[in-house]
Amino acid sequence: MSHFINNNFEDVLINRHSVRHFDPKVKISRDELQTMISEAITAPSACNLQPWRFVIVDTVEGKEKLASFFMKFNKPQLETSSAIVFVFGDTQAYKSYRDLWNKAYEDGRITAEKRDEVLKTFLPLYEAASYEGLIHDAKTNSSLAAMQFMLVARGHGYETNAIQGYNAKVAAETLGLNPERYVPNMAIAIGKPDPNNLPSEIKSTRYTTEDVCQFL
Numbered sequence: 748m749s750h751f752i753n754n755n756f757e758d759v760l761i762n763r764h765s766v767r768h769f770d771p772k773v774k775i776s777r778d779e780l781q782t783m784i785s786e787a788i789t790a791p792s793a794c795n796l797q798p799w800r801f802v803i804v805d806t807v808e809g810k811e812k813l814a815s816f817f818m819k820f821n822k823p824q825l826e827t828s829s830a831i832v833f834v835f836g837d838t839q840a841y842k843s844y845r846d847l848w849n850k851a852y853e854d855g856r857i858t859a860e861k862r863d864e865v866l867k868t869f870l871p872l873y874e875a876a877s878y879e880g881l882i883h884d885a886k887t888n889s890s891l892a893a894m895q896f897m898l899v900a901r902g903h904g905y906e907t908n909a910i911q912g913y914n915a916k917v918a919a920e921t922l923g924l925n926p927e928r929y930v931p932n933m934a935i936a937i938g939k940p941d942p943n944n945l946p947s948e949i950k951s952t953r954y955t956t957e958d959v960c961q962f963l
């Protein structure tokens with residue numbers, strides 16, 4: 748049985764919009780936050796590398812750290828959200844790639860041949876990649892998990908706001924991560940909308956399909 752309180756895909760997808768003023772009284776349990784992350788990381792990733800890392804900030808002290816490098820216009824989300832989930836890309840995810848496939852083999856899900864073939868095909872690509880290439884890969888793939896998290900949040904009855912308005916240079920270090928390894932992608936504020944400060948009913952405009960798409 749599904750535990751999604753909103754399992755209407757059309758509503759989850761089409762009626763998502765950024766919420767920036769949350770009800771500060773709403774708390775989300777760490778259990779539920781972890782469940783939402785576990786659902787978000789069903790996201791696909793190149794070579795199944797899963798180069799993402801989440802720092803979940805749900806304490807006053809943690810939010811003070813975020814406030815030290817967030818831009819002023821993002822203070823309302825910081826102050827009122829139930830939590831901020833900071834999504835990082837992991838440029839060294841490939842270092843545990845061997846363990847991942849070994850585990851799949853040990854669990855009996857793949858043969859030793861399959862494991863060795865995957866490792867032989869993909870691992871050298873990452874071992875030879877430039878740092879810029881690893882950053883690109885980490886950001887692309889962690890974005891997919893981030894988007895899934897925003898939709899999963901709606902499935903759980905919450906709203907979100909993706910945030911990149913912060914000083915990216917200090918993000919990892921301030922949150923206790925190795926800045927060489929972890930590259931900030933985006934933070935996601937999550938909570939229930941403030942009933943006294945609801946976003947306008949007017950949808951943010953989008954370009955038309957014709958503007959952004961062509962067939963070949």
Ligand SMILES: Cc1cc2nc3c(=O)[nH]c(=O)nc-3n(C[C@H](O)[C@H](O)[C@H](O)COP(=O)(O)O)c2cc1C
Pocket residue numbers: 763764765766767820821908909910911912913933951
């Ligand atoms: C990667 C990313 C970064 C964003 N950064 C911010 C931000 O720093 N502050 C903010 O208020 N909104 C931010 N947004 C939200 C966008 O402004 C918003 O998604 C866009 O205007 C479309 O509106 P909608 O989310 O309501 O559909 C960001 C969105 C994305 C995807």
